[in-house]
Amino acid sequence: MGAFERLLSVWVGAAILIGVLLGSVFPELFTLVAGLEWARVNLPVAVLIWLMIYPMMVQVDFSSMAEVGRNPRGLLLTLVINWLIKPFTMAALGVLFFKYVFAGWVEPETAESYIAGMILLGVAPCTAMVFVWSQLTRGDANYTLVQVSINDVIMIFAFAPIAGLLLGVTDIVVPWQTLLAATLLYVVLPLVAGVLTRYLVFHGNRTALGRFLAGCKPFSILGLLATVILLFGFQAERILAQPLAIVLIAIPLLLQTYGIFAFSYFLALRLRLRHQVAAPACMIATSNFFELAVAVAISLFGLHSGAALATVVGVLVEVPVMLSLVAFANRTRHWFTN
Template structure:
């Protein structure tokens, strides 16, 4: 039976629009919300927001089967392709699109680059299942990306925001992203949920068994990511009530390069894999892992480094707004390409 997108995931774009509208409404009719947010902060960290962001990251990291790593690492060819797509082509493509479309708006540009550096660890499982990809391999890639991000995200932010623009003579953005701030954000918003997710899986599987964990526990915690994301969006947009007329234009400015990124990354990934004679099920897993992004991490880092009311954080929110409808269409395209190029292949 062909898997279907769950109700909450299917209408994610609608829920995000509603959360944005509710947040803007709260901020517009209650201008004191900004002062209230400040009273719930310790230094630059807003406590409710930090809790929401950590909860947002916990479910996808608790779902990952880290025991798959040793087995999947043996497939050197497919592993190499995936690493190249995720950690070289993807970040470079998003960087180029950010420069082309947003060079005159450095805050938007940085927000887009932060998205490009975060590799997908959540919705990719959904897209992979819908496209009839290899679930075990998709889970492996999620595990690999999760671990890789903890050690590489801070360095990549420094490289693509501080180093490369200066080297190319594009250093007039006046953007300074301290690596120490990014590292702290990654350790808090990815390190904490990674550790809790890993330990939760290890101890619960040991006590209750893998069958109970996958059938009972995972479905129970899965909606937490969406609820936490929507909570974050409401809070962020409640601080934007006075700029309501600018929001549609900002959404459009970010949506265009994101759509181009998703489409180009999918085609590049799919046909590189096809040329390398990668079977369709692994091709789908690699392609959707490379195409999707870790918006949760991008939002968390942007809020921590630039502030909850920053343009960079706003750009992160636009990511899932655009990703869901585009990736649904790319799932249908993937199934079409499967019939066209892999029809005679026996899995």
């Protein structure tokens, strides 16, 4: 890693401050950019995430896909954490903090709304940014693609029933446009572009492909920093107007994120997974599909509800926290046999 990459956490911290500053000084501009969306997926953010995902998709080699079937433990780890553990621990932490620990600071109705937002985050596993975290940990591109794809298929059938069970709501309407748009923008299109680049441009020339990927790396990092600036700029007014609410919601979300990752990483070690499979598997198990969670929160509870705010805090917490987990995973590579 170069000097710039080693200080990535510093640059992300600076990007957060820049985003909040610009969002508070130029709110109309960020409102305009926030309105550029399709099926509740923000298109400028989608382009930046696409910029980060594309280099990993170029690394996908379909001839190596059979290896996933021969070593399904990493896939099993992700699915068990995402669908049998994570939604329920998120709900439990929400109840613990907002009905008991923070009961003196939050009105009961507001507390219920915050818990609902946390639950929606917990039931929505990540589709897009996980490719970025996988790439930063030198994850297996083929395995990561399969993990994300199977998660997306399960989400179609499992999101509404699990969310409805935990929320006590039976008429949850899944925003299919958001789900399909995110899958198209974050998985299908970059995958097609990556495959075309790999097989039609480089024709299996690994040396030329390696040089190309090395040249893409600075653009991927700049895309990450620009994404952080936009996300924090979009929510600058909320952050400055409700700092206590942001902090209160962030505390259980942080505990959930670090706790789930620690448990997943421990299981990955016990299962003797390769690091390039274990790290992405744990990242997928930890991160959230925030576009879907925000869209459902707004449709169920309203744009200015506590549930919508909780899902937005999930967006703000995720990038810096996941980067810290990426750094940890890279520092502990030697814990694994490969």
